[in-house]
Amino acid sequence: VVTDKGKTIECNVVGLTAGVAPNIDFLKDSGIEIGRGVKVNRFLETNIKDVYAIGDCAEQHEGIGSRRPIEAVWYTGRMMGETLAQTICGNPRKYNPGHWFNSAKFLDVEYQTYGWVFSERGKKETEQHFHWRHLEEKICITVAFDKDTNQFLGINTFGIRMRHEIFDQWLTENKDIDHVMTYLKDANFDPEFYKLHEDAIVAKYNSDYNKNINPKKKSWKRIFSIA
Ligand SMILES: Cc1cc2nc3c(=O)[nH]c(=O)nc-3n(C[C@H](O)[C@H](O)[C@H](O)COP(=O)(O)OP(=O)(O)OC[C@H]3O[C@@H](n4cnc5c(N)ncnc54)[C@H](O)[C@@H]3O)c2cc1C
Structure with a gap:
């Protein structure tokens, strides 16, 4: 690998970590509030009634505890799904992911x-x-x-x-x-x-x-x- 400073790093394997960016361009003119992801509150509600976001695309207004506002991992996606299912079935529940x-x-x-x-x-x-x-x-x-x-x-x-x-x-x-x-x-x-x-x-x-x-x-x- 040759860095932007001209330094050469010898290696056998190069790993690239691209990160995760929610693909939400199609929501730009929808009226749904977006940031890096789809903005949601602790009930996973967007600013539009009956429209929710969960999983990799959901962005909390503020990270919960030391968590990041967007949590692009499988376990949190599942917990958000379980939480939202309760809300949609008439038992409103806050997303409370517990310990990381x-x-x-x-x-x-x-x-x-x-x-x-x-x-x-x-x-x-x-x-x-x-x-x-x-x-x-x-x-x-x-x-x-x-x-x-x-x-x-x-x-x-x-x-x-x-x-x-x-x-x-x-x-x-x-x-x-x-x-x-x-x-x-x-x-x-x-x-x-x-x-x-x-x-x-x-x-x-x-x-x-x-x-x-x-x-x-x-x-x-x-x-x-x-x-
Ligand atoms: C290589 C890789 C390794 C990973 N390893 C781990 C791991 O070890 N542990 C871990 O916890 N997490 C891991 N993750 C993250 C985990 O896979 C995601 O957090 C999880 O899959 C997110 O689930 P999701 O349902 O929010 O989104 P997704 O699984 O991305 O599902 C979104 C779905 O929506 C569809 N879609 C997109 N746009 C539209 C549209 N306009 N109309 C209709 N459908 C649409 C997509 O095709 C997709 O099927 C990994 C991810 C990657 C890429």
Whole structure:
């Protein structure tokens, strides 16, 4: 790749991330308020009665919490659909997406995120990251927590599948990172016979932060009490 500054970057593979832009030109003269997407309120209503927008094309007047006004991912599209179905069937419901989460697969790399793990540039002063990476395989996790209160803020995983319901509950209950490490085995969702890495992850956490956490054995009773 030759950059606009004339620098040459040697590489084997080039990945282009084009982003998502709602194709809403056909609505320009319709009277429906548009911005980058179709403007909606928390009920997913446009400015015109009985006209709604959901999914990739919907743009909230203001992002909900730390979310972006347009959320071009599958899970939020589904939640918007479920919400709007209630409204249309006479049970008006606000779009309330809860804690941020997403999962994706790129070739053989699986990625999941629950809660917020901001980049170095975007993170708040009190947000601290614990990182563990497998020595040979493409497997790693990053856990964000508040360095003053130890409150768990979010997790990113590459190559390990986690349970959505468990992280959702831990975020709702403002659990701290020590709790997450102690019960991390409950959160694992990898299929049978997959290698498990929680002991190695917690050992690194103990060593990084001078802790002495003993990870609890996975408990189906605890898992099903949440899921
Ligand atoms: C390559 C790729 C990978 C992705 N991976 C992930 C992922 O791993 N995880 C994740 O959460 N999300 C992922 N997404 C995003 C996810 O696919 C979208 O958020 C989701 O499909 C949006 O659903 P939607 O119904 O809002 O829109 P769409 O699925 O785009 O459906 C819109 C439909 O409207 C039709 N249409 C458009 N204009 C008109 C018109 N004028 N008249 C009639 N019909 C029209 C289109 O043909 C289309 O069928 C990915 C997207 C892409 C492109």
